Amino acid sequence: MSLTATTPARNAAPPQRRGAPRRSRFGFHARMMAPGILLLAVLSLIPLFTVIAMSVSQVRLLGGVSFGFVGAENWARFLTDVDLALQWVRTLVFFVLTVGLEMLLGVGLALCLWKLLRGRNAVLGLLLLPMFVAPVIVGLLGRFLTDSTFGLYHWLLGLAGFEGDLLGGTYSAFAAVVLMDVWQWTPLITLIALAGLTSVPQSIREAAALDGASGWQALRSIILPSISGVLLVALLIRAMDAIRYFDIIAVTTNGGPADATKVVPIRLYETAFRFFDLGYAAVIGLVMLAVTVAIARAFVGILESKGLTR
Amino acid sequence: MTTTTTMPIDRSPRRVRAGVAVLLAVALLWTLVPLVWMALSSFKSDTDVTSAEPTFVFEPTLENYASLFSGANNLGPYILHSVLAAGISSVLATVLGALAGYGLAGSRMRGKKHVAFWIISTRMAPIAVVVLPLFLLFRGAGLIDSIPGLILAYLTFNLPFAIWLMSAFFSQVPPALEESALVAGCTRWQAFRHVVLPLTKSGLVTTFVLCLVFSWNDYAFALVFSGPHSQTLPMAADQLVTQTGIDWGQLTAIGTIVVLPMLVAGLAVRRWLVTGLTLGAVTGE
Numbered sequence: 001m002s003l004t005a006t007t008p009a010r011n012a013a014p015p016q017r018r019g020a021p022r023r024s025r026f027g028f029h030a031r032m033m034a035p036g037i038l039l040l041a042v043l044s045l046i047p048l049f050t051v052i053a054m055s056v057s058q059v060r061l062l063g064g065v066s067f068g069f070v071g072a073e074n075w076a077r078f079l080t081d082v083d084l085a086l087q088w089v090r091t092l093v094f095f096v097l098t099v100g101l102e103m104l105l106g107v108g109l110a111l112c113l114w115k116l117l118r119g120r121n122a123v124l125g126l127l128l129l130p131m132f133v134a135p136v137i138v139g140l141l142g143r144f145l146t147d148s149t150f151g152l153y154h155w156l157l158g159l160a161g162f163e164g165d166l167l168g169g170t171y172s173a174f175a176a177v178v179l180m181d182v183w184q185w186t187p188l189i190t191l192i193a194l195a196g197l198t199s200v201p202q203s204i205r206e207a208a209a210l211d212g213a214s215g216w217q218a219l220r221s222i223i224l225p226s227i228s229g230v231l232l233v234a235l236l237i238r239a240m241d242a243i244r245y246f247d248i249i250a251v252t253t254n255g256g257p258a259d260a261t262k263v264v265p266i267r268l269y270e271t272a273f274r275f276f277d278l279g280y281a282a283v284i285g286l287v288m289l290a291v292t293v294a295i296a297r298a299f300v301g302i303l304e305s306k307g308l309t310r
Numbered sequence: 311m312t313t314t315t316t317m318p319i320d321r322s323p324r325r326v327r328a329g330v331a332v333l334l335a336v337a338l339l340w341t342l343v344p345l346v347w348m349a350l351s352s353f354k355s356d357t358d359v360t361s362a363e364p365t366f367v368f369e370p371t372l373e374n375y376a377s378l379f380s381g382a383n384n385l386g387p388y389i390l391h392s393v394l395a396a397g398i399s400s401v402l403a404t405v406l407g408a409l410a411g412y413g414l415a416g417s418r419m420r421g422k423k424h425v426a427f428w429i430i431s432t433r434m435a436p437i438a439v440v441v442l443p444l445f446l447l448f449r450g451a452g453l454i455d456s457i458p459g460l461i462l463a464y465l466t467f468n469l470p471f472a473i474w475l476m477s478a479f480f481s482q483v484p485p486a487l488e489e490s491a492l493v494a495g496c497t498r499w500q501a502f503r504h505v506v507l508p509l510t511k512s513g514l515v516t517t518f519v520l521c522l523v524f525s526w527n528d529y530a531f532a533l534v535f536s537g538p539h540s541q542t543l544p545m546a547a548d549q550l551v552t553q554t555g556i557d558w559g560q561l562t563a564i565g566t567i568v569v570l571p572m573l574v575a576g577l578a579v580r581r582w583l584v585t586g587l588t589l590g591a592v593t594g595e
Contacts, residue, residue: 028498029417036410036473037425043466044432050443065446109337112330123334125577127341131587132576134527136544137565140551141344144351144558150360152347183344188587195584195592215326233591240434247529251548268438273534278442285439296431303591304423 054282061276074283084267084284091263094174095242098181102238105182106189107231111219113190114197124194128187135184135247142180143167143252170260173253177261180248185238192234196227229302236299243292264288345569352563359559374563385564388546392526394457395542399464400521407472407517408510412502414473415480426474430589433470437530440466445534455537463535464525471524471589472517478590479513480506516582519575526572543568 055074057067078084109127113120130138145153146166154166166172200223208218246265249255255262255270262270264284272281351359353370378385414426444463445454453459483506491501507514529544536545547564550557579586585593 027417027419029413030419031413032502033410033413033417036406036469037413039406039465040410040429040432040469040473043462043469044428044435047440047443047447047466050447051439054443054446059446061449065449105337108333112333112337115326115330116334123338125580126338128576128580128583129345129573130341132523132527132572133345133569134529134544134547134572136527136529136547137348137568140547140561141348141565143556144562145344145347147558150362150364150558152343152364155362155364183340187341191584192588192592230588230592233588237588237591244434244436246438250529250533251551265436265438268442272438272442272445278446281442285436285442288436289439292434292436293431296427296434299591300427300430 051282051285054279055286057279059278061278070279074279077280078283078287084264086259087262087264087267090261091243094178094181094261094263095239097178098185098242099235099238101178101182102186102189103231103235106186106234107193107224109186109190110193110197113194124191127190130184131187133184135245136251138180138184139248139251142176142248146176167253168257170257173257174260177249177252180252181242181245184248185241188238189231189234192230193227196230197223200226232302233299236295236302239295240292240299243288243295348562348565348569351558352566354559356557356559359562374559378560378563378567385543385546385567388541388543389567391457391460391536391540392542392544395460395464395540396522396525396528398457399461399468399525400518402461403465403468403472403521404476404514404518406469407476408507408514410473411476411478412480412506414477416485426477429470429474433467433474433589435466437467441531441534448535454535455540457540459535460531460540460542463531464521464528468521468525472521474589475517475520475586476510476513478585479510479517481590482593483509512579512582513585516579516586519579520586523572523576526568 053067056069056071058070058073060066060068113124113127116123133141145151148154148165148168151166157163157166164172166176204222204226205218208222243265246263246269249261249263249266250269253261255266265288268281268284268288271277271284352374353372354365354368355371355373358365358368414422414429419425440463444466448454448459448463453462487509488501488506491505492498496504527544528542529548532542532545533548536542541549543564547561547568550561550564576583
């Protein structure tokens with residue numbers, strides 16, 4: 001089809017076209033890349049230099065933006081900021097809990113779907129829906145469902161004997177935002193793990209069955225190892241996203257109660273846009289960026305060591 | 311296609327199959343109850359929405375939707391802003407991403423690895439970190455509270471995503487096809503436009519849809535950059551949350567309006583979702 005579309009072009013093209021092409025200093029590929037890459041450079045490098053400049057300045061907003069150079073003052077403050085260290089620990093706990101649960105549930109569900117012969121696509125389609133829901137709506141919906149006077153889930157928990165304001169308690173609020181993230185992103189792990197499972201060669205599984213491996217043995221020593229590559233990809237993508245996202249927490253608890261859910265991105269927004277301490281916020285941001293870049297490095301490393309990338 | 315590879319599973323004992331069915335049923339409930347409850351609540355009257363005992367049987371009403379499109383807080387402009395900001399930024403990202411992704415996939419330049427790494431780092435940069443400098447730059451350039459400002463802001467994550475993903479799709483196209491088009495006398499552009507590009511149509515659609523979902527759902531940028539002239543739909547939902555209380559009937563109606571088009575768009579590209587959401591690291595089915 002697509003080849004026939006080119007026949008007029010073949011007739012029209014003068015024969016000397018390929019023999020003596022107009023020599024450009026840059027090849028065709030470079031010229032194709034140029035618009036996108038240049039725009040991306042503008043969109044990423046200018047902000048990067050700006051945020052670095054901000055991190056060594058006191059930024060004033062009144063009467064036009066102005067930078068007052070303060071040297072390493074913001075960075076020195078960073079080194080002694082116990083609150084921030086705590087918020088990093090909280091971010092790490094949040095990450096471990098959400099991603100841990102998502103991996104467990106996601107792989108479990110993928111195995112279930114894998115065993116499901118009829119209706120697999122329909123069930124998978126329904127399970128994927130939360131990924132497309134705006135995180136703000138996930139957060140607000142979470143508040144709606146856990147509201148202590150009319151929330152559906154609050155009512156259900158009441159039937160089970162649990163009373164109290166879910167988003168009001170420190171532990172229950174943290175658990176609630178973790179579960180909202182789990183609700184939204186478990187499907188991603190399911191999707192990736194299922195893609196890994198369906199590409200496990202049948203011959204391998206048959207060999208295991210012939211060797212008399214029980215279902216559990218086959219799962220542990222054959223199936224899971226053969227999808228470990230894609231699971232690692234899933235883990236790294238969730239890791240980068242877990243540092244990116246803050247919408248759910250912002251609209252549910254906004255860091256509270258008593259800082260129980262104050263993760264680093266929330267702290268950054270608060271520092272920048274409530275206290276307008278933009279210089280210090282830039283320091284917090286650059287550290288977040290460094291962590292993300294380190295994870296991205298690992299991600300690309302896996303891609304390059306091919307074999308995993310089917 | 312996949313059913314042939316899963317044939318042996320049929321031999322699973324009955325209790326395994328029963329267990330699988332139960333687990334999937336629980337997972338479906340956990341997944342769907344919030345969404346169904348939101349949609350149901352949007353058709354309830356105020357008293358039904360906030361009754362202490364959940365109401366499962368109720369007289370459906372459109373009053374929540376009606377009040378969203380009348381009076382002071384008309385949702386129309388919000389929808390327009392969302393469509394413009396998310397739509398234009400996604401189209402730009404997909405077009406530029408297709409060109410640059412093609413270039414990146416075919417390029418043999420030195421330092422290509424570093425360019426690729428820079429692109430993915432840009433995509434994964436925490437939004438909070440990007441918001442900070444853009445806030446200052448946009449103030450200087452008068453881009454706060456404007457649709458072009460939001461489009462640029464969304465390009466910061468959509469453009470690197472589109473370049474990277476399109477590059478993954480282009481590298482799946484066998485180079486022999488392009489070569490034979492060149493041998494047949496096509497120019498490089500013609501070979502790209504009429505041979506390579508049509509083969510990545512699904513990639514283009516997937517890239518566009520995912521860009522659309524990311525920017526349509528954005529809250530972090532809109533929170534800082536949008537104002538009365540550029541509020542997007544997620545901000546409309548956010549603004550219903552006030553000190554004096556929340557109109558949950560209207561909020562669930564907005565939620566339904568925000569969510570429904572993205573569910574449809576997302577499911578439309580389901581076959582390529584694995585590739586899209588893993589940025590080409592895993593290809594499925």
